[in-house]
Amino acid sequence: MGGIASSTPTEAPRPPIADAFGMSPMRRKRRSWFGVPKPLGRRNALSLTILSFILPLLAWSAVSYVPFLWHPLIQVSDPGAVDYLQPGMRVDRETFATEVAAAKEAGTAPPQGIPSNPVYLPAPHEVAAAFWTAITTRPTFGDAIPLPQSLWHSIQIIFWGFTISSILGVPLGVFCGTSPVFARIVEPFIEFVRYMPAPAFGALMVAILGIYDGPKIAIIIIGTFFQQVLVIANTTRRVDGMLIEAALTLGARNLRLVRRVIVPAVLPQLYRDQRILLGWAWTYLIVAELIGTSSGITFFITQQARYQHFENVYAAILIIGIVGSATDIVLALIGRRLFPWAKEEA
Amino acid sequence: MTALPDTAYHHQSDAVQARFARIKARDVALRVQGLGKVFRTPKGGETIALRGIDIETHRREFLCVVGPSGCGKSTFVRILAGLETASSGTVFVDGQPVNGPGADRGMVFQGYTLFPWLSVLRNVMFGLEENGESRRTAAREAREWLSLVGLEFFADSYPHQLSGGMKQRVAIARALATRPRILLMDEPFSALDAQSRARMQAYLIEIWKKIDITIVFITHDLDEAVFLADRILVLSAHPGEIAELIEVPVSRPRSQGQMLEREFRATRARLDALIHPPDDEDDVKPAAIKPSIVTRLVAHGDEVE
Numbered sequence: 001m002g003g004i005a006s007s008t009p010t011e012a013p014r015p016p017i018a019d020a021f022g023m024s025p026m027r028r029k030r031r032s033w034f035g036v037p038k039p040l041g042r043r044n045a046l047s048l049t050i051l052s053f054i055l056p057l058l059a060w061s062a063v064s065y066v067p068f069l070w071h072p073l074i075q076v077s078d079p080g081a082v083d084y085l086q087p088g089m090r091v092d093r094e095t096f097a098t099e100v101a102a103a104k105e106a107g108t109a110p111p112q113g114i115p116s117n118p119v120y121l122p123a124p125h126e127v128a129a130a131f132w133t134a135i136t137t138r139p140t141f142g143d144a145i146p147l148p149q150s151l152w153h154s155i156q157i158i159f160w161g162f163t164i165s166s167i168l169g170v171p172l173g174v175f176c177g178t179s180p181v182f183a184r185i186v187e188p189f190i191e192f193v194r195y196m197p198a199p200a201f202g203a204l205m206v207a208i209l210g211i212y213d214g215p216k217i218a219i220i221i222i223g224t225f226f227q228q229v230l231v232i233a234n235t236t237r238r239v240d241g242m243l244i245e246a247a248l249t250l251g252a253r254n255l256r257l258v259r260r261v262i263v264p265a266v267l268p269q270l271y272r273d274q275r276i277l278l279g280w281a282w283t284y285l286i287v288a289e290l291i292g293t294s295s296g297i298t299f300f301i302t303q304q305a306r307y308q309h310f311e312n313v314y315a316a317i318l319i320i321g322i323v324g325s326a327t328d329i330v331l332a333l334i335g336r337r338l339f340p341w342a343k344e345e346a
Numbered sequence: 347m348t349a350l351p352d353t354a355y356h357h358q359s360d361a362v363q364a365r366f367a368r369i370k371a372r373d374v375a376l377r378v379q380g381l382g383k384v385f386r387t388p389k390g391g392e393t394i395a396l397r398g399i400d401i402e403t404h405r406r407e408f409l410c411v412v413g414p415s416g417c418g419k420s421t422f423v424r425i426l427a428g429l430e431t432a433s434s435g436t437v438f439v440d441g442q443p444v445n446g447p448g449a450d451r452g453m454v455f456q457g458y459t460l461f462p463w464l465s466v467l468r469n470v471m472f473g474l475e476e477n478g479e480s481r482r483t484a485a486r487e488a489r490e491w492l493s494l495v496g497l498e499f500f501a502d503s504y505p506h507q508l509s510g511g512m513k514q515r516v517a518i519a520r521a522l523a524t525r526p527r528i529l530l531m532d533e534p535f536s537a538l539d540a541q542s543r544a545r546m547q548a549y550l551i552e553i554w555k556k557i558d559i560t561i562v563f564i565t566h567d568l569d570e571a572v573f574l575a576d577r578i579l580v581l582s583a584h585p586g587e588i589a590e591l592i593e594v595p596v597s598r599p600r601s602q603g604q605m606l607e608r609e610f611r612a613t614r615a616r617l618d619a620l621i622h623p624p625d626d627e628d629d630v631k632p633a634a635i636k637p638s639i640v641t642r643l644v645a646h647g648d649e650v651e
């Protein structure tokens with residue numbers, strides 16, 4: 001193949017053609033930040049994940065520790081001669097300034113204090129300390145229940161609510177997804193009930209199920225079940241029709257078709273739906289636990305808020321977040337094991 | 347190459363003639379009578395996908411179906427499979443009218459449609475189990491089918507671990523395992539690269555030689571059709587009707603070398619004439635090029651050809 005080499009030496013070198021016409025190729029290079037998502041490298045993904053937690057933490061720390069950021073109040077350190085001020089009290093800047101001015105005019109000792117945030121925004125280190133105390137020691141006052149015990153009670157409520165909902169909702173959803181007749185009979189009504197807020201059933205549930213865990217579990221079920229049927233039905237409807245057709249030509253029919261083809265085909269996606277629905281169940285927890293006798297983590301939170309221990313409130317909310325994410329991560333890892341053929345889905 | 351007369355494909359050697367006589371002496375495996383299919387579009391319009399299709403194939407015949415895109419090939423084979431209902435006409439398999447999908451007709455799709463959650467062996471066992479075989483028997487038979495397609499060592503693999511050609515071989519084994527009378531294949535190799543496709547064609551012929559099966563094979567690759575088929579059913583588009591039923595004069599056993607033979611070229615030429623008529627409207631002649639911003643290279647005397 002010497003064709004190219006042998007023909008070129010005779011030609012005089014030419015300027016690039018595009019330039020000869022006064023037009024250069026478009027060379028503008030621009031990076032696109034959006035597009036078909038490509039997987040990030042492992043390390044990049046990890047550092048971005050850490051960053052996504054660091055950024056809000058930084059913002060929180062800045063507001064807490066930089067005195068000229070926000071800090072609308074003055075925390076009194078020495079009341080001076082002002083009667084109604086006490087050490088540790090927070091008053092707004094204007095009131096404090098008037099008091100200082102008044103004291104100067106009267107020649108009495110002016111009050112002293114430092115800028116501070118409202119009591120409902122504790123600093124990160126306070127929450128961290130509270131977090132540690134809450135999970136390691138018993139609270140000392142009142143009828144308080146230790147945080148781990150409250151949390152365990154809440155987890156049980158979620159577990160039973162979600163399990164009962166799934167036992168009913170998943171099969172119903174699958175049948176709606178596979179049979180249009182079934183779907184027409186079931187779905188419009190469920191769609192209708194879905195818009196009724198679950199907490200609205202609270203009083204009713206207490207009347208029927210008493211004041212202890214029964215109505216709380218019921219609220220979780222009501223909050224989850226109706227969404228669940230519709231979500232699972234939609235997922236099931238998205239099954240690859242070719243697989244069903246292949247199974248039909250191989251002789252699979254009716255329930256065996258559902259059990260041996262449709263369910264396994266959508267199982268990775270169903271599993272993912274269940275993970276998302278479990279997250280929703282957690283969001284109903286707080287309302288559910290306020291019904292009847294308050295209990296679980298909600299009882300802990302409301303009680304701590306009443307005593308103005310807001311760092312404990314934050315600690316409890318944080319723990320809910322941690323338990324929720326941890327469950328989800330564990331479930332995701334299990335999913336990857338269970339459905340190796342659907343790596344990108346699980 | 348010498349030009350061939352238009353009717354050269356009619357000429358059959360004695361061996362080929364004798365072979366067709368033998369095929370026609372066999373029982374009719376598949377009979378299609380007056381088959382028509384009309385799709386109703388949601389807006390109330392109608393698409394006539396197929397009209398008045400009559401054809402008979404005999405036991406162990408290899409029938410290819412070709413035609414322009416959208417002429418109803420897939421619809422045809424889906425009706426044979428029972429996945430689609432005919433608007434008119436009837437399909438008989440071994441004299442029995444077809445009513446819905448059944449194990450007497452196996453189907454291989456273009457997408458591999460293997461069940462990803464089942465091992466290769468369990469995929470092949472699927473149809474056997476659905477038709478009432480015990481798990482032990484199904485496993486034993488499935489292994490035999492796998493060795494027929496040369497994949498006995500992949501029994502415990504999963505579909506996502508196989509290449510496209512291997513997947514399609516599993517799909518063939520799975521379709522054959524229920525011992526269908528007819529194997530329906532809708533562009534089974536069109537997703538494969540040229541080399542795997544040639545290998546799969548050879549494989550398919552080997553399998554077909556060994557077992558008692560009638561094959562209906564859809565393709566848009568005309569060489570593939572000539573290479574594989576005893577007869578080629580050519581459909582025309584809008585509506586899908588039979589344009590011609592061609593008896594392929596190429597002798598058997600087939601090999602890739604026959605592509606250059608007179609019979610092969612004649613058949614291929616006939617298919618081309620049927621499917622791409624010379625006065626195709628789509629064929630826009632490149633107009634005389636006026637110099638413009640886009641064609642400036644031509645004006646510069648820097649042609650590539």
Ligand SMILES: Nc1ncnc2c1ncn2[C@@H]1O[C@H](COP(=O)(O)OP(=O)(O)OP(=O)(O)O)[C@@H](O)[C@H]1O
Nearest residue numbers: 385386393395414415416417418419420421422566
């Ligand atoms: N479900 C459907 N609803 C409405 N029209 C359809 C449907 N399926 C197919 N058609 C129409 O029927 C005609 C034949 O379709 P078909 O898929 O059988 O063609 P084909 O020969 O297999 O095409 P290709 O070569 O592209 O695979 C087309 O015009 C198509 O638009």
Ligand SMILES: [Mg+2]
Nearest residue numbers: 419420421532
């Ligand atoms: Mg098609």
